[in-house]
Amino acid sequence: MMTDLLPGERVDDLQRNGYKIIQNPQKFCFGMDAVLLSGFANVRSGANCLDLGCGNGIIPILLEAKTEGRHFTGLEIQPYSADLARRSVALNHLEEKIRIVEGDIRDASKIFGASSFDVVTSNPPYLSAGRGIINQDEAKYIARHEILCSLEDVVREAAKLLVPGGKFFLVHRPFRLAEIFTVMAQYRIEPKRMRLVHPYADREPNMVLIEGLRGGRTGMTVERPLVVYKAPGEYTDEIYEVYGY
Numbered sequence: 001m002m003t004d005l006l007p008g009e010r011v012d013d014l015q016r017n018g019y020k021i022i023q024n025p026q027k028f029c030f031g032m033d034a035v036l037l038s039g040f041a042n043v044r045s046g047a048n049c050l051d052l053g054c055g056n057g058i059i060p061i062l063l064e065a066k067t068e069g070r071h072f073t074g075l076e077i078q079p080y081s082a083d084l085a086r087r088s089v090a091l092n093h094l095e096e097k098i099r100i101v102e103g104d105i106r107d108a109s110k111i112f113g114a115s116s117f118d119v120v121t122s123n124p125p126y127l128s129a130g131r132g133i134i135n136q137d138e139a140k141y142i143a144r145h146e147i148l149c150s151l152e153d154v155v156r157e158a159a160k161l162l163v164p165g166g167k168f169f170l171v172h173r174p175f176r177l178a179e180i181f182t183v184m185a186q187y188r189i190e191p192k193r194m195r196l197v198h199p200y201a202d203r204e205p206n207m208v209l210i211e212g213l214r215g216g217r218t219g220m221t222v223e224r225p226l227v228v229y230k231a232p233g234e235y236t237d238e239i240y241e242v243y244g245y
Contacts, residue, residue, distance in 0.1 A: 074101070
């Protein structure tokens with residue numbers, strides 16, 4: 001089955017299970033952070049999963065391909081992105097495994113109900129509203145800046161949505177680590193695992209992957225750093241493993 005494409009859209013091969021995704025470079029395309037989060041998240045067999053701010057649906061689609069989770073839901077506030085995600089789900093014949101819901105992260109627990117998911121993932125906006133270069137495209141600006149939701153909104157709703165002992169997986173920027181841990185503690189999501197991501201072995205980390213446990217005990221494992229490139233344009237072996245090529 002081939003879906004109709006709108007102007008500016010393209011279909012990209014995800015190199016997993018023959019799956020494809022519809023993207024619009026003029027709006028927003030998924031990045032390395034989403035791929036790494038899908039590789040970092042541990043989803044057990046039979047788990048019910050939610051991605052907060054799913055964009056074009058990349059994380060639910062990759063998690064469906066990589067894990068034995070029972071069902072995957074994506075919540076997205078931007079109508080066009082939600083439509084992209086739904087069309088990609090249909091393109092891959094995954095309507096029975098993946099559901100895309102258009103709605104506000106800040107209302108997620110009202111939309112789905114408390115303790116509804118075993119796993120919650122999120123690749124949220126990294127920058128507060130006043131930081132960084134303002135992008136003239138609204139879709140990109142909303143995806144990168146905390147215009148429609150804050151870090152606290154994401155963590156608060158994840159805490160409500162998770163079953164006791166449920167897992168929260170987040171990708172974010174290292175410069176906000178202190179704030180991330182403070183907010184997680186506030187909502188009783190205990191950080192259990194962390195991994196810093198470096199673009200090159202000799203560069204500072206530019207991403208951090210975090211696993212939290214709702215109501216977990218104190219104690220966190222810091223995994224060895226993940227390096228993305230061994231040379232310009234050449235991924236490390238581990239990145240190829242995460243991608244699944």
